Amino acid sequence: MPTRAPAIEVAGLEKSYKDLKVLKGVDLTVDRGSVFALLGSNGAGKTTIVRILATLLKPDAGTATVNEFDVVSQAAHVRESISLTGQFAAVDEILSGRENLVMIAKLRRVPDPGDVADDLLKRFDLADAGGRRVGTYSGGMRRRLDIAMSLIGDPPVIFLDEPTTGLDPEARLEVWEEIRKLAGGGTTVLLTTQYLDEAEKLADRIAILHQGTIIVTGTLAELRQLLPPAQAELVERQPTLEEIFLAIVGKEKR
Amino acid sequence: MTAHVLNDTGVMLDRSLKHVTRSLDTIITVTIMPIAFLLLFRYVFGGAIQTGTDNYTNYLMPGVLLIAIASGISYTGFRLFNDMQGGIFERFNSMPIARSSVLWGHVLTSLVSNAISVLVIIGVGLIIGFRTSAGVLAWLAVTGILVIFTLALTWLAIVAGLSASTPDGASAFSYPLIFLPFISSAFVPTETMPGPVRAFAENQPVTSIVNSIRALWAEQPVGHEIWIALAWCVGILIIAYLFAMAAYRRKIA
Ligand SMILES: Nc1ncnc2c1ncn2[C@@H]1O[C@H](COP(=O)(O)OP(=O)(O)OP(=O)(O)O)[C@@H](O)[C@H]1O
Ligand SMILES: [Mg+2]
DSSP states (O other), X not given: OOOOOOSEEEEEEEEEETTEEEEEEEEEEEOXXXXXXXXXXXXXXXXXXXXXXXXXXXXXXXXXXXXXXXXXXXXXXXXXXXXXXXXXXXXXXXXXXXXXHHHHHHHTTOSOHHHHHHHHHHHTTOTTTTTSBGGGSOHHHHHHHHHHHHHTTOOSEEEEESTTTTOOHHHHHHHHHHHHHHHXXXXXXXXXXXXXXXXXXXXXXXXXXXXXXXXXXXXXXXXXXXXXXXXHHHSOSSOOHHHHHIIIIIHHOO | OHHHHHHHHHHHHHHHHHHHHTTHHHHHHHHHHHHHHHHHIIIIIGGGOOOSOSOHHHHHHHHHHHHHHHHHXXXXXXXXXXXXXXXXXXXHHTSSSOTHHHHHHHHHHHHHHHHHHHHHHHHHHHHTTOOOOOOHHHHHHHHHHHHHHHHHHHHHHHHHHHHXXXXXXXXXXXXXXXXXXXXXXXXXXXXXXXXXXHHHHHHSHHHHHHHHHHHHHTTOOOTTHHHHHHHHHHHHHHHHHHHHHHHHHHHHO
């Protein structure tokens, strides 16, 4: 197989909201078919990066390409290549779960929207609730529907902004399973998360965003080696990602 | 590309119409006030108002329909605002769809829901004595004026929905529009009004629209007034459309 360009390439990305400089030169590369986890404290700018990659926000400086398309100058091509599950569920409350899925399937022009919807309802354990208004769903059901809506049309790159926040343990495992399946099928997944065990279990590579830049990036094994030896002794055997994260980010916190 | 626009707008229209049919209370709210005005003027004030016509219900009808449309479009602003709050707007904007379809879905829905309330009010009008023997052409002309009027106000509503920061703001802009018919020829002849009020009444869009529809229904010559009415509607439509597009571009930039 010929080596292909990375699915996502970001270089020198900067973004400010008025006086607040959120991104101060972010660089990252995500290989095709991999799961990439973006970690960072609240307000670090994870959602900002995802929104720029999803063409919803324009960067102030730097470049970003998704599926080899520039997010600013080739935004329409980028949108053909991606699917976004934002931090807050983007579902239509007045439609039923099934109608939400059919709507997205029609917009993505997939054949047999009804079958696609029924299949996803089953996969996300929503078959019984499929005919009910989404307004009556619990937070976790809404989230599952939201993720299901993003899978329609099999885009090569999927962004998941805190996909499992608010899910019960069982639903979390189901979502993890779906993410693994996606990656297994060649889809590139960029996810942000507050749960470090999630990154640890799912991600091929992990990046930590802190004070506007990516301060470390690598596989879990590589990140483990970053831990200062003194701390490594304190932590028995394999340090968890949580310990690594706190060691790296916590120290620098103002 | 055109096929995409049609497909996507169709999906958006279907979605937005479901919002309307599933909150029938909005249609009731929209029609109840104009119907109340209709009854109030027909049975309470009407007897004291000298319009020089023998059928005051006929005289009332056009203005009441405009009030219904002016209040109906406020829900378009409200629905669009809710879309943007709920995140579904961002989902649509991150998808490979014709971006204009997001707005056109709301605009077409506004046309459909306003058509429903207009028909309901005409129905009530017929019960309380509205009569016309206008032919197909006159009805077509009336429909055309009402459609352009609805489109013009709907695009205004889109501007409000896109730029508002609260749900109230997204719909409150329509209140002055609802009152405009009262300072026009909709309920009383403008000749009875004192100078400055009369000048305002005779030169604001509602008067020419009301007079044109009234003349069409009465099978009288519409004169140049219909062109003034159309010029107002088309002018507002174009300006509101341009502002809406600018606001939309700012929103999705
Ligand atoms: N539209 C906006 N206007 C002004 N400031 C904003 C806007 N959006 C985000 N911010 C600010 O930018 C910073 C980064 O926000 P962002 O949502 O990207 O963080 P995050 O890493 O996703 O945080 P969280 O983990 O809480 O979701 C925050 O300080 C936030 O207040
Ligand atoms: Mg976030």
